[in-house]
Amino acid sequence: MIPLLAETQLPAEFIRRYENLVPPATRDDFFAACTSPLRPALRVNSLKTTTSLFQKLAATHGWQLDPISWSPLGFQLSSEQTVTKSLEFFCGLAYLQEAASQIPPLVLDPQPGDWVLDMAAAPGSKTTQMAAMMKNQGLLLANDKDIKRISSLVFNLEKYGVTHSLISTVDANELGNRLTETFDKVLLDAPCSAEGAARKDTDYFKQWQPQKILTIANVQRSLLLSALKCCKVGGTIVYSTCTLAPEENEANVNWLLQNYGDSVKLADIDLSLPFSPGITQWQAQTFAASLTKTVRILPHQAEVEAFFVAKLVKTAALPGKDLTTPKPSLNPFEKYVRPKDRSHILALVQDRFGIDAATFAGFELTQIKESTWLKPTGWQNVANHVRIDRAGLPLGEIYHGHLRISYPFSLTYGHLATQNTIAITAAQANEYIHGRDIYLDPTQTQNATTGQIILTNAQKTLGRGLLQDQGKVKNQVKKAWVVF
Numbered sequence: 323m324i325p326l327l328a329e330t331q332l333p334a335e336f337i338r339r340y341e342n343l344v345p346p347a348t349r350d351d352f353f354a355a356c357t358s359p360l361r362p363a364l365r366v367n368s369l370k371t372t373t374s375l376f377q378k379l380a381a382t383h384g385w386q387l388d389p390i391s392w393s394p395l396g397f398q399l400s401s402e403q404t405v406t407k408s409l410e411f412f413c414g415l416a417y418l419q420e421a422a423s424q425i426p427p428l429v430l431d432p433q434p435g436d437w438v439l440d441m442a443a444a445p446g447s448k449t450t451q452m453a454a455m456m457k458n459q460g461l462l463l464a465n466d467k468d469i470k471r472i473s474s475l476v477f478n479l480e481k482y483g484v485t486h487s488l489i490s491t492v493d494a495n496e497l498g499n500r501l502t503e504t505f506d507k508v509l510l511d512a513p514c515s516a517e518g519a520a521r522k523d524t525d526y527f528k529q530w531q532p533q534k535i536l537t538i539a540n541v542q543r544s545l546l547l548s549a550l551k552c553c554k555v556g557g558t559i560v561y562s563t564c565t566l567a568p569e570e571n572e573a574n575v576n577w578l579l580q581n582y583g584d585s586v587k588l589a590d591i592d593l594s595l596p597f598s599p600g601i602t603q604w605q606a607q608t609f610a611a612s613l614t615k616t617v618r619i620l621p622h623q624a625e626v627e628a629f630f631v632a633k634l635v636k637t638a639a640l641p642g643k644d645l646t647t648p649k650p651s652l653n654p655f656e657k658y659v660r661p662k663d664r665s666h667i668l669a670l671v672q673d674r675f676g677i678d679a680a681t682f683a684g685f686e687l688t689q690i691k692e693s694t695w696l697k698p699t700g701w702q703n704v705a706n707h708v709r710i711d712r713a714g715l716p717l718g719e720i721y722h723g724h725l726r727i728s729y730p731f732s733l734t735y736g737h738l739a740t741q742n743t744i745a746i747t748a749a750q751a752n753e754y755i756h757g758r759d760i761y762l763d764p765t766q767t768q769n770a771t772t773g774q775i776i777l778t779n780a781q782k783t784l785g786r787g788l789l790q791d792q793g794k795v796k797n798q799v800k801k802a803w804v805v806f
């Protein structure tokens with residue numbers, strides 16, 4: 323175990339390593355901030371609500387929200403607040419996301435219609451942020467090679483109403499060769515030594531090992547090259563880490579510029595929070611002068627964990643080998659829905675809930691056995707080159723001509739329903755999110771018929787339920803979502 327200096331809880335070697343990273347006058351503040359606890363932060367999900375409405379809802383709970391001046395949808399919370407068991411979080415109105423972690427997507431600035439790659443995406447805080455910035459338009463490939471983290475990625479994409487995403491679970495090193503020059507914007511939020519996370523993890527420095535920095539830096543270099551290959555000429559790449567180590571930050575970007583400088587250059591980053599420019603000197607190494615365009619967000623300069631962000635623009639093509647024989651694009655059980663069946667399925671949605679079929683114009687429909695899926699247009703172009711584990715959103719299942727909408731579909735599109743939608747009380751909603759059936763009084767059911775319904779409470783969409791006789795609503799919350 324690394325010995326910690328009692329007065330700072332930091333290893334002596336950590337202090338030696340970074341004492342010249344900041345001016346002497348701020349050294350004590352810097353080291354003190356490296357382990358001081360951080361206020362939690364959230365990001366309002368603009369796919370589901372607005373900041374003003376969310377602030378009103380938060381006020382009903384007495385949550386103290388302090389706007390983060392540089393993140394338009396970000397707020398800091400006082401630490402003791404427990405918000406995640408609320409109806410607002412259940413419905414995906416806000417995501418608990420550390421303030422500095424909101425910066426890389428803001429720098430990348432994905433727009434509606436862009437094709438965007440998130441190379442190391444799980445659990446999806448930045449993927450969901452980018453999906454909201456894209457207004458669910460375009461294509462968003464979320465990749466992560468760690469299968470164990472994929473279920474939280476799927477959960478978050480469903481909960482936060484993301485409809486235009488694909489998920490793959492390959493080593494991101496493969497993507498550069500399989501999806502060469504495919505994306506307008508690429509985010510590489512790299513696996514790193516995570517020194518910045520020490521503010522959240524009090525045990526972090528007990529395992530800190532400087533030797534690991536060089537190993538992870540090599541991993542990051544090859545991922546950075548893969549990111550460059552995936553990006554279209556003229557497109558943008560954002561490289562971010564939550565660590566202080568220059569080997570993982572400026573040295574890697576410097577390596578990319580040195581070796582692929584004909585194809586890539588650094589761009590300025592415009593941020594309205596205090597930060598330090600990237601360094602150009604570290605130990606015996608001197609980096610390109612343009613490295614000052616990169617950004618170091620240091621823990622004593624703002625109420626954040628340490629982050630490093632570089633914005634790169636691809637200026638010329640870079641050959642990428644196409645290693646792949648095209649992958650089978652549909653699994654053998656998955657079929658495109660024929661146009662007449664598409665109209666029929668969307669008519670079932672419209673007949674039951676009044677949701678206009680035109681809402682789904684940007685989607686292709688496929689079917690796997692009884693399940694119908696909404697797939698974002700263009701998904702096939704990606705699926706031809708890399709195995710896609712999941713594309714789009716399940717619409718529902720059809721049994722004997724009857725449609726049963728899926729839970730994520732009801733949560734994502736339920737706000738568009740004009741019929742068979744029922745407003746319930748907060749007490750009923752509370753029963754519902756705990757997985758229990760609820761019982762309505764006759765005034766609540768007068769505009770609905772028995773069968774599937776959408777439940778709402780105070781401008782929040784809770785999802786589907788099954789209205790039975792005498793006002794009983796059978797709970798249809800997906801098991802993994804039930805609040806305990």
Ligand SMILES: C[S@@+](CC[C@H](N)C(=O)[O-])C[C@H]1O[C@@H](n2cnc3c(N)ncnc32)[C@H](O)[C@@H]1O
Nearest residue numbers: 442443444445446447448467468493494511513
């Ligand atoms: C910093 S975390 C990503 C956090 C995520 N971007 C977010 O904001 O929620 C880094 C991720 O990289 C993934 N990873 C590590 N090596 C990878 C590789 N070679 N290819 C793809 N993903 C990788 C890890 O599984 C981990 O989920």
